[in-house]
Amino acid sequence: MRFTHLFTKTRKEVPADEAARNAELLIRAGFVFKEMAGVYTFLPLGLRVLNKVEAIIRDEMNKAGGIEMRTSVLQSKDVWERTDRWSDDVVDNWFKTKLKTGGEVGLSFTNEEAYSNILTQYVSSYKDLPIYPYDFKSIFRNEARSKSGMLRGREFYWKALYSFSKTDAEHTEFYEKMKAAYRSVFDRVGIGHRTYLTFASGGSFSKFSHEFQAVTPAGEDTIYLDEQSGIAVNKEVHADEVLAELGLQRDALVERTAIEVGNIFSLGTRFSVPFGLEYQDEHGSAQPVIMGSYGIGLSRLIGAVVEILSDEKGIVWPQAIAPFTYHLVVLGEKREEGDKLYTDLVAAGAEVLYDDRPDKSAGEKFADADLIGCPVRLTLGGKTEAGKVEYKLRTERESRLIAVSELR
C-alpha cells in the first residue's frame, strides 16, 4: 500500500483522553479511531492486523475440529428467558433496544444461548456429535466503566467456540485440545512467552475454568504465577486447598498483574437442559449434550500485544500479525527506484507499506516507520548505493546494506 493512498495520518501528540499505552500508540499510528469510551473503529492499518489475528485463530480452531459460522448480533428475548439471563437484574450489562413492532431485542454479549437454541434443530442423534461451531463477531457489553483502551471495551470483536459433546470424557478430550490450540494462538501472535495458563473459578459444573493470562502492568487481573511450571492461579481461587490440589508451593508463587486474553470453561448441561438440547444414544435414550465454551477477545489481544511488545518509539509488531512486512522509505531523488522496488516486491507477493510521500523529511518518515512498527524497514536514499537497499529490523538499531535481489 502506498502511504499516499492511506488516508490516516500519524500524530506526534499523545491523545489527552487516553491514559492506556495501547490506545495511545494505536491511535497515534492510525490503527484505530476512538468513537467513544470503550468503542474503537478499526482503520485500514488496524483492520489488517485484526484480519491476521483472525486468520491465525481460525487456522487453530479449524485444526482442532472447529466449524465456522456466524450468529446474529440481535438476540430475542424468548431465547434468553429460557436460561433466565434476559433480565437486567441477572445480567446488568445488556444493550437492549426495541423493535418497531413493539418487541424487545438484545445485542449479543455472549453466545451460549444462541448456539444452544440453534442446535436443538440439528442435533438429535449420537451420530450428530461431537460438533465444535464457532464464530468471530462483535460483542456488546454495557460496561459501567470501560477502561484501558482496547483492553476493556463496550463493543469488541471476539471469537467464541462452543463444544457439544456426548460424554464428559469426550468433552474433556476436546477441552485439552483447545488448551493446546490456545497456547499455539498466543505463541503465534507473539506473546506466548508472557502468557500463562491460569486456574480460575469454574462455576457449577467444574471446579476450575482456565484463563490465558498475559502478564502486563496494564492488566486488570491479579494472578499468582509459578515461574518454574508456567502455571498460575487467579487471585479469586488463590487458597491453600487449591494450591495443594494443583501441587503448587505458596512460597514459589509470584504475584503478577495480567490481562485475560482467552478463557475456556466447561458448561456441563447448564445451557443444554433449558433448551432441551439432547441426543438419543445407541440405546435410544435421551441424553443431555455436554457443553464447553472457548473465547478469545481479538481486540483485547491486539491491545495486549501492543502493551507487551512496544518500545519508546512505537509499536513492534511480530511478523505474523504486522500490517505489512516491509515499510519502504524512499527519500528525495530515489523516487523512481522506490517505485520500482515497491512494484517488484508487491509482484513477488510481499506486503509493503511504501512511504512515497514526496514532501516529508527523512526524520519524519523514520519516526513514522518506528511508530507504525512493521518488522522490516527498507530505505532508499542518497546514501544508498545503486542496486542496494538499506535493511533494518524494527527490533534493531542499525541497518545494513543488502542487494535488492536478496529480497526475492
Place this chain on the structure above:
RNA sequence: CGGGCUGUGGUAUAACGGUAUUACGCAUGGCUGGGGGUCAUGUAACCCGGGUUCAACUCCCGGCAGCCCGACCA
C-alpha cells in the same frame, strides 16, 4: 454504580470576569533534503442548557462527555 479530576481550533495546550496564547497539522511560496529541518503568509476553537453580572470561555447550578480509583466483569 460510588468517589475524584477534566472539558478551549483537526491534535496538544496557555491565559483571563472585558480583543483567546503557543506549537503541531493543514494551505501557498522560498530555502532545505538521512531521525519529526527552516522562513514567510494564511487557515481554524472556548461541550450543552440555565443562573449571577454592565459583561461569563472564566464564577455558580444542572446536563452530557472523557480519564483515573473502587465495585462489577455471566
